[in-house]
Amino acid sequence: MAVTADHGDAGAGRRASAFLFRHPRAKLSLSLGGPLAWFLVIYIGSLAVLFVTAFWYLDVFTSEIVHGFTLTNFRTLWENDVYRAITLRTVGIAAAVTVTDVILSFPLAYFAARLATPRMRNALLIAVVLPLWANYLVRVFAWKIILTPSGFLNWLVEMTGAGSLQLGRSNWSVWIAFVYLWLPFTLLPIYGAFERIPSSFLEASGDLGARGWTTFRNVVFPLILPGVVAGSIFAFSLTLGDYITPELVGNTQFIGNVIFDNVGVAGNIPFAAAYAMVPVAIMAVYLLLAKRAGAFEAL
Amino acid sequence: MESRLARILIKGGTAFTLAFLYVPLGIVLLYAFSESVGQAWPIDGYTTKWFGIAWRSQDVREALSHSLTVASFATIMALLLGSAAAFAVHRFSFFGRNSVSFMLVLPIALPGIVTAIALNSTINVLGIPFGILTIVIGHATFCIVVVYNNVVARLRRTPTSLVEASMDLGADGWQTFRYVTFPAIRTAIVAGALLAFALSFDEIVVTNFTAGSTLTIPKFIYNNLRLPRNRPVVNVVAIAVLILMLIPVYIAQRLAGSGGETAEARTQAEP
Numbered sequence: 348m349a350v351t352a353d354h355g356d357a358g359a360g361r362r363a364s365a366f367l368f369r370h371p372r373a374k375l376s377l378s379l380g381g382p383l384a385w386f387l388v389i390y391i392g393s394l395a396v397l398f399v400t401a402f403w404y405l406d407v408f409t410s411e412i413v414h415g416f417t418l419t420n421f422r423t424l425w426e427n428d429v430y431r432a433i434t435l436r437t438v439g440i441a442a443a444v445t446v447t448d449v450i451l452s453f454p455l456a457y458f459a460a461r462l463a464t465p466r467m468r469n470a471l472l473i474a475v476v477l478p479l480w481a482n483y484l485v486r487v488f489a490w491k492i493i494l495t496p497s498g499f500l501n502w503l504v505e506m507t508g509a510g511s512l513q514l515g516r517s518n519w520s521v522w523i524a525f526v527y528l529w530l531p532f533t534l535l536p537i538y539g540a541f542e543r544i545p546s547s548f549l550e551a552s553g554d555l556g557a558r559g560w561t562t563f564r565n566v567v568f569p570l571i572l573p574g575v576v577a578g579s580i581f582a583f584s585l586t587l588g589d590y591i592t593p594e595l596v597g598n599t600q601f602i603g604n605v606i607f608d609n610v611g612v613a614g615n616i617p618f619a620a621a622y623a624m625v626p627v628a629i630m631a632v633y634l635l636l637a638k639r640a641g642a643f644e645a646l
Numbered sequence: 647m648e649s650r651l652a653r654i655l656i657k658g659g660t661a662f663t664l665a666f667l668y669v670p671l672g673i674v675l676l677y678a679f680s681e682s683v684g685q686a687w688p689i690d691g692y693t694t695k696w697f698g699i700a701w702r703s704q705d706v707r708e709a710l711s712h713s714l715t716v717a718s719f720a721t722i723m724a725l726l727l728g729s730a731a732a733f734a735v736h737r738f739s740f741f742g743r744n745s746v747s748f749m750l751v752l753p754i755a756l757p758g759i760v761t762a763i764a765l766n767s768t769i770n771v772l773g774i775p776f777g778i779l780t781i782v783i784g785h786a787t788f789c790i791v792v793v794y795n796n797v798v799a800r801l802r803r804t805p806t807s808l809v810e811a812s813m814d815l816g817a818d819g820w821q822t823f824r825y826v827t828f829p830a831i832r833t834a835i836v837a838g839a840l841l842a843f844a845l846s847f848d849e850i851v852v853t854n855f856t857a858g859s860t861l862t863i864p865k866f867i868y869n870n871l872r873l874p875r876n877r878p879v880v881n882v883v884a885i886a887v888l889i890l891m892l893i894p895v896y897i898a899q900r901l902a903g904s905g906g907e908t909a910e911a912r913t914q915a916e917p
Contacts, residue, residue: 364819371738379734379746382727382790386749390787393764400767451666454659462656471660473899478667480895482848484867485884489670491871492677497686499673527670530663559649588757591850595871603759610766610855619763626757634755 400620412617420621430605434625437602440518441586444525445579448533451526452578456534460541472538475531483528487595490524494596521597525586532585533578540574541567573641580637587626602626671888678881683874700882709866716778716862717846720785724842727786728793729835735794736801751795753788761788762855769856776858784856785849789842796838797831804830833901840894840901848891863887 367374404417424430459471478486493499496513504512514520544567552562590603602625609619681691700706734740735747753761765784774780808830812822850864857865867883870876 360820361818364821368819375734375738375740378730378737379740382731382734382750382794383746385723385727385787385790389765389768389783390753390761391749393768394760396768396771397760397764400771451659451663454656455663458656458660462653471664474664475667477892477895478671480844480848480891481671481888482864482867482884482891484850484864484871485674485888486670488867488871488880488884489674492685492687493670493673495685497684499687502687527666530667534663559652584755584757588759589851590759591868603757606759606763607854610763616763616767616770620767623760623763627760630755630757 397620397623400617401624403617403620405615405617410614420618421624423618424622424625430622433600433602433605436518436599437587438629440522440525440601441583443522444529444586445533445582447522447526448530448582449537449575449579451530452534452537456538456541459538461546472535475534475538479531484591486528487524487592490520490527491596494520494523516596516598518597518599521593521599521601524592524596525582525589528592529582529585532581533575536574536578537571538574540571544570576637576640580633583633584626584630587629674881674888675885678878678885680878680881683878685877696878696882700879700886703879705861705866706863706879706883709861709863712778712781712861713847713863716781716785717843719778719782720789720846721839721843723782723786724789724793725835725839728790728838728842729797729831731790732794732797732801736798750791754791758851762852765852766855776856777860780856780858781853781860781862784852785846788849788852789846792842792845793835793838796834796841800831800834837898837901840898844891844894844898847887 367377401420402416402418404413404415404419405411406413424434455471455475459468463471494514496515500514501512504510514523548566548570549562552566557565588603590601590607593599593601593604594607602622606619606622609615609622676689677685678696679692679694680689681693682689731746731750735743735750762784765780765787769776769780804827808826809822812826817825848864850868853862853865854868861869863883867880867887870880
């Protein structure tokens, strides 16, 4: 990789190869320099700018950004009831989505890991991953069409004679769409966790007289817990950082919507930056707890 | 070992989850052929006229050309920097190696909007005009991760004894790379590139913050979703993108061997 001299030019090429072989440090800086510079300058640099921006403020009269220092943005987030409600709503829905995804993942993950033939297992895994590659907007849009009052879901419910179900734009719709979007992210680590349990554990539990449910609760569940937590990181983080799904199928604001509006319409970038620190802080705590649960080995 | 009831529940749950994953996609597909502009179900009549209208739309063409340009440049950047990083992290142990590999996955571990607004603030502070260049910078940053993940996974599975054997037989560093290392990781690089391309083509969360008024395909869909009049065209573009995306993903899946790497790349790549 690091050696780029053409082989046709044997002398120079060989000399370059030999030089790099004797000087691994040079080889290292050649291969690491580019990506490292890119990340430090563009990504870490941007995060630093974001962090600093969170302490700037808008001039009351001119609405120009003042490069000063204030904690007002954070105080507003903490004390203002509207923002507190939005934060709680976002975290609440993120938690609900995560739990639902984990529950929905269990049967398919178990089936693929323990009951399916190898051929079928491969087909199932591909079937789980493929929808992820359908455009994100298309997948949200699909639910917008389905949940609309005259749409497919209501038609289905009315067909079964169970009355009508008109979710339209609501937190319920946001919940369903998020569950749909992130399901593959919880499914794969949970499948991996099921697959790693040796069959002999289950047989031993059965031999010792445990019934199915007891085995699941006392043997299987503790063993798949790291996989469950690993999957939950994605579902939770992705919900925290999303602003498009609530906008398309919801009727309330989420953290992402406030950030988006403050960058665009309101032009209060310092406030948006401060609010962006909230999901970062929540994820930091979450990742710390997940690490304790051994989730990183199950990723 | 599982009781009859448990088996029935597991199979029922599996069927439900599969239906949950695929019915919505099937429904979007049907609506692309719907004659009416409305969204009522069941669909009254079917037509292919929207495909022609979408194809002739100036906005769609512009968005498509922008998307292809952006995805190409982002993929090239990701290929160069992602595979270089994979080599460095895999081959060498150096001070701060763990921090580097952690930093490389940050763009996908942090909520998408954080990456988006961070880049947005920086672009603003530096005064770079929003456009193709800023979109490419944003996309490349998370596309690097996809290539990196694919290549590093393959390098870990390639025994180092092959490289040692090659050196023992008298090959120099370049020859060893050319005839041993590169053939072993070639398919992983191609798979990573295809996935990076697909990811860039699909991205909206970060693009919204780095594009200014430049149209890409996802931005076109995003802007027009709220205009009921344009919904049929959006349906058609959505379906076209859906089918186009399956080609690189399918090839990448085949190249990466088991579905593992591709699946992993995607689950780790959602920005």
